[in-house]
Amino acid sequence: MKGSASISPDLIWTGDINQRPAVQDGFDRSRTVRFYDTTLRDGEQAVGVVFSADAKYEIARALDELGVGRIESGFPRVSEEDTLAVRRILDAGLKSEIWGFARAVKADIDAHIELGTTSVLIEIATSEQKMQAYGFTRESVIARMSDAIRHARTHGMRVNFFPVDATRSDLGFLEQVYKAAIAAGASEVSVVDTIGACAPEAVEFLIGKVASWVGPEVPIHWHGHNDFGLATAAAIAAVRGGATWIQGTINGMGERAGNADICEVALALQCLYNVPVEMDLSKARKVSELVRRAGDYQVDRWKPVVGESLFVRESGAVAAQFHMPDAIEPYSSSIVAAHRGIVLGKKSGLANIELKVKELGLAVPEDKFSVLLAQVKEQSTRTHRLVSDVEFVAMASAC
Known part of the structure; x- marks a missing residue:
């Protein structure tokens, strides 16, 4: 055995x-x-x-x-x-x-x-x-x-x-x-x-x-x-x-x-x-x-164990708790060797902006976070998709 x-x-x-x-x-x-x-x-x-x-x-x-x-x-x-x-x-x-x-x-x-x-x-x-x-x-x-x-x-x-x-x-x-x-x-x-x-x-x-x-x-x-x-x-x-x-x-x-x-x-x-x-x-x-x-097939992003979005957070309310995995997840992502991360989209909040700015190492003043959040929400709602890191960097650079 x-x-x-x-x-x-x-x-x-x-x-x-x-x-x-x-x-x-x-x-x-x-x-x-x-x-x-x-x-x-x-x-x-x-x-x-x-x-x-x-x-x-x-x-x-x-x-x-x-x-x-x-x-x-x-x-x-x-x-x-x-x-x-x-x-x-x-x-x-x-x-x-x-x-x-x-x-x-x-x-x-x-x-x-x-x-x-x-x-x-x-x-x-x-x-x-x-x-x-x-x-x-x-x-x-x-x-x-x-x-x-x-x-x-x-x-x-x-x-x-x-x-x-x-x-x-x-x-x-x-x-x-x-x-x-x-x-x-x-x-x-x-x-x-x-x-x-x-x-x-x-x-x-x-x-x-x-x-x-x-x-x-x-x-x-x-x-x-x-x-x-x-x-x-x-x-x-x-x-x-x-x-x-x-x-x-x-x-x-x-x-x-x-x-x-x-x-x-x-x-x-x-x-x-x-x-x-x-x-x-x-x-x-x-x-x-x-x-x-x-x-040659796919599985749902939310499929247990292997879904690509299991440990990825878009919701602002959840992102605000991201620093405490046990508050928002039933088991550690390390068990299945999954990446934890934050994405930006229609449902994001200020916590997402803060975490993403830190993740990407951007020099963005905190008083600009609300402006960036509004831009993220507008683009995601208009395009019906998430905002990519590349797009977010461009937004941040223009602030």
């Missing part, structure tokens, strides 16, 4: 209310929560995103630096480029474990065996809706899954059983499937919320159920999606229920509303619930930017 980067309590300013037993009880803090990143496979399923083999290799290296315990290298049968990417990632000598993804199909598993993958996540549908869509029966699901797991185990692979749409599956059948997977040789299991339809309270209940079925020695993963905006909350509930691995992606990218954002989950677990995690959040913004460039 990689070392986890703990966060000093002095850098977290969330208040005492989170320390109440109702919030903190139920977590096993003797175990470090680890992350299984599926950006290269499930993340790439986001509409319109295509990662090149080179990009996947660079992303894998960045995930390794982030401290991700496991990286899902991809699905080599998708294309030759995916095969190349998996091979390069396997050969990179990363500290992270490299896992493969396969359907319960021998040919999928063989593709990984040929490349040298030693650990594989094997999926098959278990909900009535999904089984009907694929033309499966309950009997055929168990037979296919068991055969696939045994095939992988025969070739020395570790197996994580991944029941698609587990959260909408009949509990009696789900118990049967999990137990059959363990009997066939799976050493780990996932609880999968394929369409993001499981409330956090239900997640905690289901994780507990699965734990009772598979036993205390079998690690449980949670794989959740964000269709109701609850992916992070569901992941927290999964940890409280007994999951020790959280699957997700960088930036929460993925199909529909995306997957759980592993960096958001890591931040919340540490800062709100005092749960140890394996991740260096100071690298999160760098990895986020790399993935965005490779996928």
Whole structure:
């Protein structure tokens, strides 16, 4: 296991209310929560995103630096480029474990065996809706899954059983499937919320159920999606229920509303619930930017952890408190290696002018601040944008 980067309590300013037993009880803090990143496979399923083999290799290296315990290298049968990417990632000598993804199909598993993958996540549908869509029966699901797991185990692979749409599956059948997977040789299991339809309270209940079925020695993963905006909350509930691995992606990218954002989950677990995690959040913004460039997309400026405006202030009322970070922020910007700064715009006040003058080292008399503020507000209102530092220097020079 990689070392986890703990966060000093002095850098977290969330208040005492989170320390109440109702919030903190139920977590096993003797175990470090680890992350299984599926950006290269499930993340790439986001509409319109295509990662090149080179990009996947660079992303894998960045995930390794982030401290991700496991990286899902991809699905080599998708294309030759995916095969190349998996091979390069396997050969990179990363500290992270490299896992493969396969359907319960021998040919999928063989593709990984040929490349040298030693650990594989094997999926098959278990909900009535999904089984009907694929033309499966309950009997055929168990037979296919068991055969696939045994095939992988025969070739020395570790197996994580991944029941698609587990959260909408009949509990009696789900118990049967999990137990059959363990009997066939799976050493780990996932609880999968394929369409993001499981409330956090239900997640905690289901994780507990699965734990009772598979036993205390079998690690449980949670794989959740964000269709109701609850992916992070569901992941927290999964940890409280007994999951020790959280699957997700960088930036929460993925199909529909995306997957759980592993960096958001890591931040919340540490800062709100005092749960140890394996991740260096100071690298999160760098990895986020790399993935965005490779996928040719953007995230909201106000997105948790990685948004560019999280620690930037325009409002005059807030800028007046800028000297006390704990008055205007829930945690220190140093946790995620973000820049704190002041910008100038329509909502600015005299405090913004004062701070910006000091930041830029300008020789502007204090009695000119109100004049500059009026000019800033007028220009920002007229142009519908912020006033740049270059523009502000010109304004100040003309005063």
